[in-house]
Amino acid sequence: MKRILVVGAGGQIGTELVPHLQKKYGEDNVIAADLKDDMVKKLQDICIGIKLDALDGEAFNQAVKKYNIDSIFNLVALLSATGEKNPQLAWKINMGALINSLEIALENRCAVFTPSSIGAFGTSTPHDNTPQDTVMRPNTIYGVCKVSGELLSDYYFTRFGVDTRSVRFPGIISNGALPGGGTTDYAVNVFYEILKKGHFTCEIPHDSYMDMLYMPDALEAVTTLMEADPSKLKHRNSFNITSMSFTPDMMFECIKKRMPQASFSFEVDPVKAAIADSWPNKMDDSCAREEWGWNPRWDMDAMVDDMLAAIAKKI
Ligand code: AKB
Numbered sequence: 463m464k465r466i467l468v469v470g471a472g473g474q475i476g477t478e479l480v481p482h483l484q485k486k487y488g489e490d491n492v493i494a495a496d497l498k499d500d501m502v503k504k505l506q507d508i509c510i511g512i513k514l515d516a517l518d519g520e521a522f523n524q525a526v527k528k529y530n531i532d533s534i535f536n537l538v539a540l541l542s543a544t545g546e547k548n549p550q551l552a553w554k555i556n557m558g559a560l561i562n563s564l565e566i567a568l569e570n571r572c573a574v575f576t577p578s579s580i581g582a583f584g585t586s587t588p589h590d591n592t593p594q595d596t597v598m599r600p601n602t603i604y605g606v607c608k609v610s611g612e613l614l615s616d617y618y619f620t621r622f623g624v625d626t627r628s629v630r631f632p633g634i635i636s637n638g639a640l641p642g643g644g645t646t647d648y649a650v651n652v653f654y655e656i657l658k659k660g661h662f663t664c665e666i667p668h669d670s671y672m673d674m675l676y677m678p679d680a681l682e683a684v685t686t687l688m689e690a691d692p693s694k695l696k697h698r699n700s701f702n703i704t705s706m707s708f709t710p711d712m713m714f715e716c717i718k719k720r721m722p723q724a725s726f727s728f729e730v731d732p733v734k735a736a737i738a739d740s741w742p743n744k745m746d747d748s749c750a751r752e753e754w755g756w757n758p759r760w761d762m763d764a765m766v767d768d769m770l771a772a773i774a775k776k777i
Contacts, residue, residue, distance in 0.1 A: 470538035472501025544643030578700035632673030690754035705758030
């Protein structure tokens with residue numbers, strides 16, 4: 463990877479992935495694209511930021527040629543909860559950005575990273591130690607896009623030799639840009655609410671397990687996988703990765719140990735509850751560990767300490 467284009471760079475992952483890539487590959491070798499003007503402005507403070515609609519194949523292709531791109535990071539996505547409000551739009555955006563990334567990568571000989579998600583699994587998937595290769599019949603449009611995306615990305619690799627690689631991200635917890643429209647967002651929002659108001663009302667059932675990952679581990683996963691020796695990869699799209707799995711009760715208990723005055727209540731959102739319920743309790747990520755050395759560093763206690771300190775500083 464020498465010249466990188468990140469599309470959908472203004473979101474939760476992109477805003478932290480861009481500086482991470484800059485540190486590794488050089489400040490001027492990372493071009494960050496987003497559709498929204500305010501995001502583009504923010505990105506321009508740190509790198510070459512461009513306004514780009516990833517659904518506009520011609521403009522996307524021109525940007526790849528203009529900046530001599532060899533690696534595309536496609537972060538464009540409507541997440542699980544938002545997707546259920548407008549399934550057709552979710553399909554159009556999620557699959558449109560992916561097919562453009564793959565076609566443009568084929569024409570310009572680029573590698574492609576597109577995140578998949580725990581959302582690719584559904585109620586009929588084994589929920590405990592969810593295997594790498596297993597039943598994948600998701601119950602959301604987001605999940606349908608993720609499974610389709612995994613298949614399409616593998617197809618472009620086997621059929622055309624495009625270097626496609628991906629991970630199934632759990633909920634990502636971070637203290638930069640806020641997540642938006644996901645089912646796992648509660649695990650980020652809780653820190654802001656507790657530090658501002660001392661109370662958090664949770665939309666996810668108290669005993670709903672989901673896999674989670676702290677942002678520094680997520681960033682390392684992306685670059686380690688993209689740099690991995692291709693001859694060692696038996697899988698490509700996509701690898702299970704996780705570093706912690708907990709319920710809201712477990713996380714709130716962990717926060718209460720540090721802030722005994724914090725209080726929590728539940729007003730469960732039935733759509734988000736059903737989505738959370740359909741996702742794994744804990745994935746088996748042994749293939750990622752074996753094939754490219756996935757080795758996360760952050761557990762729940764360390765993450766909660768770091769998040770409380772970082773967000774207290776921010777607000
Ligand atoms: C969501 O909740 O939709 C995302 C995800 C797990 O892919 N954070």
